[in-house]
Structure formats: C-alpha cells, structure tokens
Amino acid sequence: MRTTSSFAETRQQVELAQRVSQQDDAAWLQELQQGGGGGGPLAAGKPGLKLVAGLDISFFPATEGGGSSSGSASGCADGPSAAAAGRACISGSGSDSKGPACQAGSAAASSAALTAAAPAGDRAVAALAVLGYPDLQLLHLEVMELRLAVPYQPGLLGFREVPAYLELLRRAAARGVRPQLLLVDGFGVLHPRRCGSASHLGVLSGLPTVGVAKHLLRVEGLLPERAVRAAVAASGAAGEPGAAAAGAAYDACEPDAAAGEPQQLAGDSDSRGSRASSWLPLAGAGGEVLGAAVCAAGGSSRPIYVSVGHRISLPTAVEVVRRCCRHRVPEPIRQADQHSRAEVQRRLQQAEPQQQAEPQQPPAAAAAAGVSGRTGHTAA
DSSP: OOOHHHHHHHHHHHHHHTTOOOSOOSHHHHHHHHHOOSSOTTOTTOSSOOEEEEEEEEEOOOOGGGSOSOTTOOOBOOHHHHHHHHHHTSOTTSSOOSSOSSOGGGHHHHHHHHHSOOOSOEEEEEEEEEEETTTOOEEEEEEEEEEEOSOOOTTOHHHHHHHHHHHHHHHHHHTTOOOSEEEEESOSSSSTTSOOHHHHHHHHHOSOEEEEESSOOOOTTOOOHHHHHHHHHHHOSTTSTHHHHHHHHHHHHOTTSOOOOOEEOTTOOOSSOGGGGEEEEEEOGGGOEEEEEEOOSTTOOSOEEEEEEESSOHHHHHHHHHHTBSSSSBHHHHHHHHHHHHHHHHHHHHHHHHHHHSOOOOHHHHHHHOSBOOOOEEOO
C-alpha cells in the first residue's frame, strides 16, 4: 500500500523529470562536437572530458532491531525533507545550474540534513570514485558512512540515495575535485516516471549523468528482461545477419512492441570485438526510446542497461559507458562499489574489538557523532 509520503515523492519525480535534458549540452562536450573529427566525441586522445566519476552505496548486514550496533552510525534525512536538502545544494534560485553542485554556501544545509538524527534504518557506506579519462586511473575517492532512513521502495531510489551522493560531491568540490560526468548505479529516464536516481541526481546537481543498471525495471511498453537478453544474444555485431535476428527476437516476445534494431557507434576502431560496438535500443510505450542494452566488455554476454540521466544524449551515454568498461560494469561504478564494500568490511572488523571492550554509546552521543567516514583520498 502506498503512503502519503510515496505519493508526494512521485509528484516530485514527475516535476524533476520535466527538467531533464537529453541533449549533449555540457560545454566540454559541445566543444568536442564542434571540433569534429573521427572516432566519436569521446575518442581517446581528444581534449574535453578529463574526470568521470562513479557513485554507489553498499550496505551493512542487518542486525536485530533494524539498526546498527555501532554508536557512530549517522542519520541521513531522506524523503521530502531530503529533497529539500538536495535543492539547498543548488546555487542561485534553485534552477538547473550548469556548474558543480553544492557550492560552499550550501554546505551547512546539506551537512545538517545528513547529520540529523534519524530513525532506525539501513546503515550503509556511500562512495564517489573519480577517475581520469581516458586512462581510467583512480584519482580521488570519497567514502561516507550514513543511515538511510527511508525504506527501499521500487522506483523511488533517488529519494533514498541522492542526498548522500550530493554530499559526496560537495566534499569532493571542497577539495578542488569536480567531475565532469557522473555514472550512477541505477536508472535515468529508463524509469516508469522518467526520473530514476541518475536523473534525480543530475537535475539537483546540474551535472551530466548516466544511469547504468544490471537489471531492468518494469516500464510500460518495455519488454521483459529475458526477452531483451534474448534479443541481445541474437544480435551479434551490428550490420551482420544477426541484426535481423535481433529484431525478430524482439518482436516475437510482444507482437505490438516496437522492434529495436542494433545501432553502431560511429568511428569505433577499438580492439575489444564487434559486440562492444553495438547496442540495442529499448523502446517503451509509443516507441519512445528510453535506454539501451549494451554488452560493453569484450566477451560479455550479459548486457547492462544504459539510460540518459541528465544533460547527455543516449548515443553519447552509450559510448562513454562502453569506453569506461574493462569488465561488465563501467570502471568508475566498479571502483565506487569495491571501495564502499571494502569500507563496510573495515568498519565491521573495527567494531568487533570495540564492542567487546567498550560499553554501548548512548543514543544522544551517537546522534552528535554525525556523518563519519574516510574522505578526501586523492592519488599523488
């Protein structure tokens, strides 16, 4: 049963979706396109894109009572109040800023929202991994422990996670690190209300964002994931006979569904194989293309699902994701996932001897502890 809060969040999603741009309007990307040349707008060796970041959250194991046994776990405001905190990170009047999110003037509002005492929820670690492009070397890492007060609800993940992502971006910006493009473990416009967590973050931060997911949401008009995987498996490389088979497999699952023909990335000449250069458009009701199924890593038969978050086109989003993949998942997201998981394990191991040697910290002291985490790791 849906609550009043979820209805309010749904309305906010619709409003945010109206502000999403699916155009390559970032200054660095426009400069690349105006410069012309082969190899696509994100080809290695071209100027423009220098810093690409991945964001992810890892969770602590559930404990009795629904909360963590650690006294330093922090509260993270979420839901409608968190949306307000997210808007506080927008400079100026709250319009879609073209600059980096969460400038110094809004730091106090963002930090207050994140450190407020919250009811028992999910204890987690959020991570921002900033990588150089095109070498994909880790340059800067932010990790932060928090407690997510809003329970998981399908389709409303942005209200649960985006406030933490905005705080990570603010912390990185305070250290002079401002990524140009964000890859989010989640969805963009490939979403029932065209506003998944990647779009949510993009609109509130003003940064170009891309959603990358390992599984599909149920969206009106979109084929089931098993059918999409069958179509991808049948497609082979774009331009080969398998392309026609992909359309047939797509149509066979749903007679009225719009068939997606595999698309070829222009100017691609890398060595990872022909499958890495093709992608299958994912069409919803009315034939609207919402995302793409992509086998980005050479030899991978399991697609990832790429969608526009904000301020980027789908072909460009697919291209940058593909160029950031050494494995199935793009390296920026993979790094954020690995470091957030490692931090969870580190804190669990730290807590074991402390729990044996020290009494439990009072709730008031835990609330005062605020957000904790190892932050500001920048490669030398």
